[in-house]
Amino acid sequence: MRRKSIIALGLVLAVAVSCGQAPKSIQVKNYTYADSTAYSHVSMDVDLPSGAGAVGDRITGKLLEVTDDIMSRISSYEDERFFPSFDGDKKDVEAFLKYYLKQASGVIGKQSDEDVKERAESIKENENIPEEEKADLLANPPTWGYDFSLKRVGEGDAYVVFQSEDYIYMGGAHGGVVGQGALTFDKKDGSLVENIIDRSKVSEIQPLLLKGVVSYFADAGFQVEEDKVKDYLSLDGDLIPLPDWEPYPSEQGLVFTYQQYEIASYAAGMPSFTVPFSEAAPFMTPEGKNLIRSGSR
Numbered sequence: 001m002r003r004k005s006i007i008a009l010g011l012v013l014a015v016a017v018s019c020g021q022a023p024k025s026i027q028v029k030n031y032t033y034a035d036s037t038a039y040s041h042v043s044m045d046v047d048l049p050s051g052a053g054a055v056g057d058r059i060t061g062k063l064l065e066v067t068d069d070i071m072s073r074i075s076s077y078e079d080e081r082f083f084p085s086f087d088g089d090k091k092d093v094e095a096f097l098k099y100y101l102k103q104a105s106g107v108i109g110k111q112s113d114e115d116v117k118e119r120a121e122s123i124k125e126n127e128n129i130p131e132e133e134k135a136d137l138l139a140n141p142p143t144w145g146y147d148f149s150l151k152r153v154g155e156g157d158a159y160v161v162f163q164s165e166d167y168i169y170m171g172g173a174h175g176g177v178v179g180q181g182a183l184t185f186d187k188k189d190g191s192l193v194e195n196i197i198d199r200s201k202v203s204e205i206q207p208l209l210l211k212g213v214v215s216y217f218a219d220a221g222f223q224v225e226e227d228k229v230k231d232y233l234s235l236d237g238d239l240i241p242l243p244d245w246e247p248y249p250s251e252q253g254l255v256f257t258y259q260q261y262e263i264a265s266y267a268a269g270m271p272s273f274t275v276p277f278s279e280a281a282p283f284m285t286p287e288g289k290n291l292i293r294s295g296s297r
Contacts, residue, residue: 026160033101037109040144047152058190071100082107112144142171159291181245196288205283209240212273254280
């Protein structure tokens with residue numbers, strides 16, 4: 001009887017786990033690497049789940065997919081891959097990340113070398129540049145840079161959020177922020193929740209977006225009335241669109257972030273604001289609402 005009881009208890013526990021009991025907390029391990037060439041540098045700052053069982057493994061798998069997708073297309077304007085995916089054991093996370101560091105550094109290094117060579121030829125041939133200025137320009141070519149970042153930025157009872165936000169500079173007037181934005185995972189099963197906001201309700205959510213953008217400018221020191229805020233934006237039409245990056249849950253509410261140039265000039269930065277869940281709920285999907293029903297921390 002005792003053996004049967006133990007077996008029965010084991011089955012109950014197995015069913016409970018399979019039904020998706022979320023781990024209380026997703027601990028992470030940080031991985032940082034860097035590499036450089038004559039005219040470039042590449043860095044990686046990555047958080048990955050540690051010790052969270054099958055849920056953590058599934059989240060890690062998705063984050064490694066994101067790493068592959070972004071870093072293999074580094075500096076690409078046409079969404080082309082510059083090198084193949086890692087073909088080793090993906091459980092060896094350090095080998096995986098170091099492979100992408102090496103490959104990305106090779107791509108940026110080659111492109112920066114070509115850029116410096118072309119600049120030098122152009123400078124030497126330009127008769128309108130004084131010799132002293134030419135010497136200075138030739139001695140100080142721009143250094144390309146790429147900083148890959150994948151960091152845990154928040155966690156609630158039912159969710160954990162990782163932020164994919166990279167910076168790339170390719171010798172121009174300024175660099176830019178790229179990446180996939182916030183990646184929100186359901187801690188019950190480790191799945192990525194891709195639709196938190198109902199994108200069919202862009203007209204109805206306008207008052208919240210207007211209020212949020214006004215608050216963003218106010219935090220930056222610019223007092224703008226809601227009926228004037230669109231004068232400061234670059235919109236294709238009369239409506240403020242929902243951000244390309246999916247909003248994500250936080251302790252204060254749902255966070256909206258627009259990328260550079262998405263709704264405003266480069267000088268305006270990346271408009272970001274938080275909408276309390278009580279106000280955002282009518283515009284959230286059922287999947288999004290499920291993440292906040294257990295509260296956040």
